Amino acid sequence: MSALMIAGIEIHKDQDGRFSLNDFHRAAGGEKRHAPNEWLRNAQAQELVEEIGKPENPGLGGNAGIPALRVVKGGRAPGTYACKELVYAYAMWVSPVFSLHVIRTFDTVAANDHVIPQEKRLPIAADNLDAAKRIAESFGLEGNQALLCANSMVKSAIGVDLMEMAGVKRLVNETQEMNFTPTELGAKFGMSAVSMNKLLADCGLQHQVIYKPGKKRWEVTPDGKLFAVITDTGKKHSDGKPVQQILWKESVQEMLARLADKLRSGMPAVVAGGVTR
Incomplete structure (x- = not known):
């Protein structure tokens, strides 16, 4: 088993693999x-030492012929x-909290010990993957990026490569889309950002909200959420609400193109649920 560290204290072992209780005491x-x-x-401690030392109990104090305590x-x-x-x-005798810390540390080190069968390492690695994925997502990573980052963190933390264990050589590429500002999107249609924002509103994808007399801002409608990406700018409106871009x-271009063609041709366009008809 790899070296143990409890509360910054390295736990030493003797030549037979027993652990130093003095190190645990310091920890x-x-x-x-x-x-x-x-x-x-x-x-109770004396009874446990005697029980482990019985021949029928395998381990240091039994079949191995090595005393459980030295x-x-x-x-x-x-x-x-x-x-x-x-x-x-001993750890439980000190306190339940210390005992839990000791058990979890042993489990983590065991998960990183390649002598331990993989099936025993999997539950620990899976728990670590869930935690690592949440961390990756908190940094704004999504989908495959979040999974790859999480797997890398688990491999670095406990030495388990879950993708390798699962036989996954690569992840299927996700559909990638470019994101555009109204100005960039308008340029594709030969119109200004103002005209593009109006077209997006005509499609039912956004609407203007008056948040202060004489002050308006665009907000995405429920239908628009399918096509929009909201980013924080780090600034705030005068009402205290974060400024978002x-x-x-x-x-979204296909929908806009259909509506723009109808507007240009003078045909009536009815927008319902974000879909032109």
Whole structure:
């Protein structure tokens, strides 16, 4: 198993793989009442040491022929060394919060240990992927970008490449669209930004809202949300509402072209639900 770090304290092991309870004691705060020798005085701890040491119980204290607990009083690395089961018991004796922290740390390190079968690493990696995806989305990433970023974070954090485990070599490309300002969109139709905004309104995609006497702003309608991308500018209107810029997806051009052709030809155009008829 890879090195353990609890609260910034490295947990050392002896030559047989037992963990230093003294290191765990320091990680728990180092209070005298939580010293390993104090824990070993209670009957429950002694009973657990004896139970693990029975021949029928596999592990350090059983079939392996290695005692579950070892107390070193001299030499270069004195201290109390215990198997993982005793570490869990000691941590719970200190406090439930410390115990949970210890268990989760063991699980995370185990997930990063390539000796552990992949099926045992998967649940931990999946939980990490969900958290990483939320982080990616909080930075404005979406779709494949968010998934690739999340997978990279999980691989970096616990050494598990979920895409590789799933046999996914690449993600199917998402449909990419350019986004345009009313000025850029108007240029494609040979009209000004003012005329383009009016055309977008005629299509039922946006409408003007009076937020202050003499002051108006464009807001996207429910039908317009399918074609619009709202971006924050970091500024605010005089009423305190954030100033947002409306960008329009290139897919809106087909609808605009149909309406523009009808307007140019003098044919009546009825707009309902954002669709010209």
